[in-house]
Amino acid sequence: MAEFTTTNIRNIALMGHGSEGKTTLTEAMLFAAGVTDRQGKVEDGTTVSDFDPEEKKRGFSISASYAPIPWAGKVINTIDVPGYFDFVGELMGPLRVVETAVIVIGGVNGLSVGAEKAWDYAGEHKLGRMFVVNQMDREHANFEKIVAQLREKYGSSVVPILLPLGEGAGFKGVVNVLERKAYEGAYKKSTEVPVPAALESEINEAFEYLTEQAASADDELMMKYLEGEELTHDEIMEGFRKGMKDGSIVPVVACSALTGVGIARTMDLMAKYLPSPAHEGLHQTGTNPKTGEEVVRECRDEEPFSALVFKTIADPFVGKLSLFRVFSGMITGSTTLYNANKEKTEKAGGLFSLRGNKQTGVEKLHAGDLGALAKLQFTSTGDTLCDPANPVVYPQIVFPEPCFTKAVYAAKQGEEDKVFSGLNRLAEEDPSIRITKNAETTETELSGAGEMHLDVIRNKLASKFGANAVLQDPKIPYRETIRKTVKVQGRHKKQTGGHGQFGDVWIEFSPITDSDTDFEFVDAVVGGVVPRNFIPSVEKGLRENLVKGVLAGYPMVHIRAKLYDGSYHPVDSSEMAFKTAARIAYKKGCMDASPVLLEPIMHVEVLVPNEYMGDIMGDMNKRRGRIMGMNQKGNMQLLEAEAPQAEMFKYATDLRSMTQARGSFSMRFERYEEVPANEAQKIIANAKIEDDDEE
Helix, strand or coil, X not given: CCCCCHHHEEEXXXXXXXXXXXXXXXXXXXXXXXXXXXXXXXXCXXXXXXXXXXXXXXXXXXXXXXXXXXXXXXXXXXXXXXXXXXXXXXXXXXXXXXXXXXXXXXXXXXXXXXXXXXXXXXXXXXXXXXXXXXXXXXXXXXXXXXXXXXXXXXXXXXXXXXXXXXXXXXCCEEEECCCCEEEECEHHHCEEECCCHHHHHHHHHHHHHHHHHHHHCCHHHHHHHHCXXXXXXXXXXXXXXXXXXXXXXXXXXXXXXXXXECHHHHHHHHHHHCCCCCCCCCEEEEECCCCCCEEEEECCCCCCCEEEEEXXXXXXXXXXXXXXXXXXXXXXXXXXXXXXXXXXXECCCCEEEEECCEEEECCEECCCCEEEEECCCCCXXXXXEECCCCCCECCCCCCCCCCEEEEEEECCCCCHHHHHHHHHHHHHHCCCCEEEECCCCCCEEEEECCHHHHHHHHHHHHHHXXXXXXXXXXXXXXXEEECCCEEEEEEEEECCCCCCEEEEEEEEEXXXXXXXXXXXXXXXXXXXXXXXXXXXXXXXXXXXXXXXXXXXXXXXXXXXXXXXXXXXXXXXXXXXXXXXXXXXXXXXXHHHCCEEEEEEEEEEEEEEEHHHHHXXXXXXXXXXXXXXXXXXXXXXXXXXXXXXXHHCCCHHHHHHHHCCCCCEEEEEEEXXXXXXXXXXXXXXXXXXXXXXXXC
């Protein structure tokens, strides 16, 4: 594979809503560049970037995949990012390693939620932006309407560069406003033709608008423009490049990835005008792990080597592949790799360029390029690899908090180790999932971005590691407590052939209301009615039984037990007898002390556009939630509420549906509260059924 220096590298992420044609665009670019001898199709499962069996089965991307595409003496490192919101975690790594977000939108439907989110993410990461209006070959495609829609949303920065020649079935070429040239044909066969006279006024208008925006990107050019002087072509080009770098110009191009029309000219623009990793002002800031001092690295070959691992691919046969971006210096197969996060030296099993799942060995990668290292032992996604003599740690990749949780079990008894070791391998590949052991319910919980996300993980577990898992709603960690004070006797007397068993206690059970203490034992025995050596047995007997409440078998909390009286037998009394007496007192006393169920209450923060607030509030009320307050955040509302955990399991899916995926939420445990009587009856009844089933 050819070697590309920093100025000739273009790193782009194809972003946008699902089904707008990002993967097909990648295929069209690969085919136009002669990298592939035919264009793969998503529906046939023959695309380069959607190589995972799960992607082929579902017909859409679920993992970010990169492919270097050589064009016009440059390399366009293209990362195809999933558009469905369940896989937003796959977007976070690419955002850290590209200079430009290429936002793909449909020629018929135009701006979508996914495109809006892509714009916002690109802004947060200070990336250049470019709109590709794809699917211009479809019936009712309308480029002019979509440009107007984009301008209304994002203002004057939106600049159409490639105008369509025809639309729908008549889409046959594009006009480059920068060059004032027209082209017809598909892929590399796109050739120059005379500019249609009917388009002259539209081209002139677009060129004038482009000139104004290019002038705005440079103070000197702006002064010249305002004074009425005509800008030269080179000056306009320079202003355009500057505007692309600082984000003040967002070019819009028309194409059809399916037919190949406009693809070559789009790639021309990418190669010529998109920022390279060497552009002025681009540098990475990290920390020296040994001194804590700030470290700044320029993206130049002369700097010490440093790189960020932005994705990990876990393959049970090939081993682990770590995808990285060189932030400074160069890397060869013999470069010493120091993982500054883990403080370990790594030995790679090879240096590669990836195209989908196809590995091509390379001798060297320059600053700014993307590559892959095989079989790194200690390295995870987000880790920094660097020169051991010049260590640096770059900020970690921030992944979204999981908001959808299921309990995970092995489908077959005895395969637990296989399932959970496979899940841990998949968590290396996808850091947006979380695997936790719930200490209260003893279940292992798998959390992710949504129902589809976890379903994909379950299927990958089966296909990659041969481990079949079952996902189900997690158990709610209910608790039980008492509401009033009672005094009860626990008496255990049993006569057998030899020594008998005798223990007798009087205990006062009362609720603890002045602290969060779960259990308090008070020794109030006087006069030796219960011998000192048996009192610890009474406390132990109570503690052992508190784990199973009297209503539905959930742990009993906030109870004070005061041992104040009892009796004993000099021969038949024993530690075991007094433990048993304590258990009898516990069960009898708690049943008489108005026992109630407690449920976990969550603090929920929901961020939604203003127009959805009515639906969100109504839905929260249906979930037995309480609205605690609302705050305006730009054009969004932040709603704070408290709701029972039992009502929130499918909230991620429901919120996405209610807000067309524009809403997001976070949730944390707040406290326990008493379950309403009607709900408590259902929970107790279900618990009894489960107990019967287990027996």
